[in-house]
Structures are given as structure tokens and as C-alpha cells.
Amino acid sequence: MILIVEDELAIAEPLQYALRAEGLVNEHCVLGRQVVPRVRAGGVALVVLDVGLPDGSGFDVCRELRTFSDVPVIFLTARADVVDRVLGLELGADDYMCKPFSPRELVARVRARLRRTHAAPPTPAPAPWTVRGELAIDLEGHRIRFREQILDLTRYEYTLLAALLARPGAILSRAQLMARGWDSDADSADRTVDTHIKTLRAKLRSAGADKELIRTHRGLGYALEP
Numbered sequence: 001m002i003l004i005v006e007d008e009l010a011i012a013e014p015l016q017y018a019l020r021a022e023g024l025v026n027e028h029c030v031l032g033r034q035v036v037p038r039v040r041a042g043g044v045a046l047v048v049l050d051v052g053l054p055d056g057s058g059f060d061v062c063r064e065l066r067t068f069s070d071v072p073v074i075f076l077t078a079r080a081d082v083v084d085r086v087l088g089l090e091l092g093a094d095d096y097m098c099k100p101f102s103p104r105e106l107v108a109r110v111r112a113r114l115r116r117t118h119a120a121p122p123t124p125a126p127a128p129w130t131v132r133g134e135l136a137i138d139l140e141g142h143r144i145r146f147r148e149q150i151l152d153l154t155r156y157e158y159t160l161l162a163a164l165l166a167r168p169g170a171i172l173s174r175a176q177l178m179a180r181g182w183d184s185d186a187d188s189a190d191r192t193v194d195t196h197i198k199t200l201r202a203k204l205r206s207a208g209a210d211k212e213l214i215r216t217h218r219g220l221g222y223a224l225e226p
């Protein structure tokens with residue numbers, strides 16, 4: 001729902017009509033003090049806010065809105081001066097229109113604004129890092145970091161270290177480690193694992209690891225320092 005806050009009916013009524021014609025549900029109120037309770041009540045997708053209201057300034061209304069809401073605001077201002085526009089935008093307005101304007105143009109701006117709101121990417125969730133000592137793994141992003149540094153790993157290195165990280169302290173045989181990662185014949189399997197473990201260790205060292213994080217268990221396999 002679009003909330004129109006405007007004390008001049010000669011402006012509000014054609015605007016309501018133009019919005020309705022475009023299928024945009026709207027409500028109209030005249031006073032600034034009606035705005036915050038109406039937005040708090042929910043369902044307001046955008047506010048068209050006159051700057052000069054009978055009970056005060058639209059800027060003050062916007063300032064109060066911004067303490068609890070990101071609802072898009074388009075200001076209607078009678079004064080075309082730059083100060084007004086800058087102040088409005090600094091207060092968190094998304095757009096403004098100078099009177100007189102055509103209702104049709106405002107409807108187009110409302111539509112553009114609503115599209116941007118819907119198209120806006122959701123705030124990215126914090127990366128889902130699972131921390132194991134100085135190492136941390138992001139399973140979704142296939143990333144492993146040591147301290148704060150994300151390691152530049154090949155797919156095999158990542159798979160090996162991820163397998164070790166899944167069970168810190170557990171000794172995983174080369175065959176088990178291979179099974180996680182890739183197909184290869186048994187002969188080259190051991191050497192392949194050893195090779196990647198070697199490059200992994202080198203990368204961990206150059207990332208600042210001062211002790212061996214991947215321990216060799218002779219005849220058994222490898223384990224991550226628990």
C-alpha cells in the first residue's frame with residue numbers, strides 16, 4: 001500500500017486516482033502525526049510525503065520514520081531549491097518531486113522505487129564459518145581459512161583438508177581421504193594424497209602456521225591436530 005501524506009486535496013486526489021489506475025492500492029492522510037502510527041501498523045510499501053504539512057515538516061516525519069523503518073520515501077516539495085533536496089536526501093528520502101508535477105510522472109517514480117526495493121539483494125548473511133582451532137571452514141562456499149586468511153586451495157587440497165576438518169583428531173587413511181575426493185587407481189592414490197598433503201602443509205606454513213597442523217600417522221594416514 002502507498003501512503004500519501006498531503007494536505008492539498010487538489011494534489012492528493014489526482015494522485016490517488018493515478019495510482020489506483022495503475023493497480024496501486026493507496027491511502028491518504030493529511031497530518032504528519034498520522035504517518036508514524038500508520039507505518040508502524042504495517043503494510044506500507046512506500047510513503048509519498050509532502051514537506052509542508054499543517055502540523056509540521058515532512059522532514060521531521062521522515063527523520064522519525066528512519067528511526068525504525070526503511071520504507072521508501074518520496075518527498076513532495078513546493079520549493080525547488082537545492083537545500084530542500086539535499087536535506088531530504090540526507091534524511092533518507094529515496095526521491096523527491098517538485099510541485100507542480102504530473103501525477104503520471106510520480107506514479108512512474110513510485111513504480112521505479114518499488115521495483116528497486118524488490119530487486120534489492122537481501123542483506124548477505126554472515127558467512128557460515130565453522131571454526132576448528134585456528135582453521136575455519138565455510139562448507140557452502142568451499143573455503144577454508146587459517147586465522148583470518150582464506151587459503152588459496154585447489155579442489156583436491158580443499159577436499160582433503162575439509163575431510164580432516166570434519167573429524168579433528170581422527171586418523172583418516174589415504175583410502176578414506178581418496179574416497180572423499182576423486183577417482184583414481186589405487187596405485188597412484190597414496191602418492192596423490194601425499195602430494196596434496198605436502199602442498200597443503202606448505203600453504204598453511206606460508207599462511208603463518210608455526211606448527212604442523214596435519215600430522216602423519218605412519219602406516220595409518222593423516223589427522224588434523226585436534
Ligand code: CA
Nearest residue numbers: 007050052053
Ligand atoms: Ca502542503
